[in-house]
Amino acid sequence: MSLISLSYEALKERRLRAILTILMVVMGGSLIVAVNGVSTGTVTYINQVFTTLGANLLIVTPRGTDFQIDDHIVEEFSRFDGVMDVVPFIQEVSVIDSRGETQSIVVLGLDQSKLSLIFPTISVEAGTTVSPSDGIGVLLGNQIVYSSREAEPFTRLGQTVKIRYAKAEDGRQVVEEKAYNVRGILNYLGSGIIPVDQMAFISISSANSFFGRRGDHDGAYVITESSDLNDAVRKDLVEIYNVNVISPKTIADTIAKISTAISIFVGNIAAVSLLVASVGIITTLWTSMMERIREIGILKAIGFSNGLIMRLFLNEALIIGMIGGGIGMIFGVGLAYAMRMLFSAEFSFIYPIFTPQTFISTWLLCLILSVVSGFYPAWRASQLDPVVALRHE
Numbered sequence: 001m002s003l004i005s006l007s008y009e010a011l012k013e014r015r016l017r018a019i020l021t022i023l024m025v026v027m028g029g030s031l032i033v034a035v036n037g038v039s040t041g042t043v044t045y046i047n048q049v050f051t052t053l054g055a056n057l058l059i060v061t062p063r064g065t066d067f068q069i070d071d072h073i074v075e076e077f078s079r080f081d082g083v084m085d086v087v088p089f090i091q092e093v094s095v096i097d098s099r100g101e102t103q104s105i106v107v108l109g110l111d112q113s114k115l116s117l118i119f120p121t122i123s124v125e126a127g128t129t130v131s132p133s134d135g136i137g138v139l140l141g142n143q144i145v146y147s148s149r150e151a152e153p154f155t156r157l158g159q160t161v162k163i164r165y166a167k168a169e170d171g172r173q174v175v176e177e178k179a180y181n182v183r184g185i186l187n188y189l190g191s192g193i194i195p196v197d198q199m200a201f202i203s204i205s206s207a208n209s210f211f212g213r214r215g216d217h218d219g220a221y222v223i224t225e226s227s228d229l230n231d232a233v234r235k236d237l238v239e240i241y242n243v244n245v246i247s248p249k250t251i252a253d254t255i256a257k258i259s260t261a262i263s264i265f266v267g268n269i270a271a272v273s274l275l276v277a278s279v280g281i282i283t284t285l286w287t288s289m290m291e292r293i294r295e296i297g298i299l300k301a302i303g304f305s306n307g308l309i310m311r312l313f314l315n316e317a318l319i320i321g322m323i324g325g326g327i328g329m330i331f332g333v334g335l336a337y338a339m340r341m342l343f344s345a346e347f348s349f350i351y352p353i354f355t356p357q358t359f360i361s362t363w364l365l366c367l368i369l370s371v372v373s374g375f376y377p378a379w380r381a382s383q384l385d386p387v388v389a390l391r392h393e
Helices: 002-013 015-051 071-078 112-118 204-210 227-240 248-291 293-301 306-342 356-382 386-391
Strands: 057-062 083-098 101-109 124-127 137-140 160-169 172-186 199-202 219-224 243-246
Touching: 002 015, 002 306, 015 248, 015 306, 015 356, 057 227, 057 248, 071 083, 071 219, 083 112, 083 204, 101 204, 112 219, 137 160, 199 204, 219 227, 227 243, 227 248, 248 293, 248 306, 248 356, 293 306, 293 386, 306 356
Parallel strands: 101 199, 137 172
Antiparallel strands: 057 219, 057 243, 083 101, 083 160, 083 219, 124 172, 137 199, 160 172
């Protein structure tokens, strides 16, 4: 403790130089903490987005107008090795009316008994799902019901709503409209590549007649037996049929890899700033040694060993690393939120997430780099000849 006190006093005597050196460590440490926080928050958000869909899910849609997915094609899909189930769907951008208010929504027609296969976390807040034979029932997403500008919900369970859409017929635009009864309301699910909270679900038979599909589906959800089989099933589907196949798990993995690669790249830049700080530490301690040669001679004359002299200088590096790393962690948290505010329009949905491992590893890195940087000046100080040092002017 006495050695640490002596080292601290030595740094205080050269306050400006010590502060500038500590600031170098603060910059490097804060950059590492901020980058790790933003990266962890981004990956967590991506995982949350894609967990609304099953990991063993493939979304299949026709690639062109010359190929249609009908019941016969759906049956063929279901016979593929590794396929557990196939859920055909019909979707249409529409407008929903209730109590004089309107909203633009996406209407999805499918077998609602299989919704949990597609959206594992989906649940009904009130009412029930719509049965396959129900031609006038609708299941509404949470934000459709609770997005009204008034205090009252947009609609209630059991009430009638009108859904309409526009289609081209004989070169002119025709608006089709149909009344539906609200059979159920979904719990809030959260953002995803499929906006469930802003969707209305009807039976596949009702969608087929209302949207005039004549037995053709807009696509199919293919549920595989395991997410490990996604790539094999996707490859088979693309080779045999003229279809596009989207795998949410593959998208999530790809985005996570890109995010991790970017974080590593930026993290390396932050690590370089710490290396620059280490050069500053070497310079500070070397200058300190040169200014204190006579002092080192006096210390050796009164009994200080080479080891004690070396520890005296290493403690200065240690103190720089401790203070710089500690302040850097605090600044890093602020920097991460500042980065989020700077890009708030595009990334307001991403919140930095910090783990104890991030703080511990950053602080230890600052300490280790500081001590390593201070080793050579400390060693040179310990090797000074006391007689020569005492004669130094």
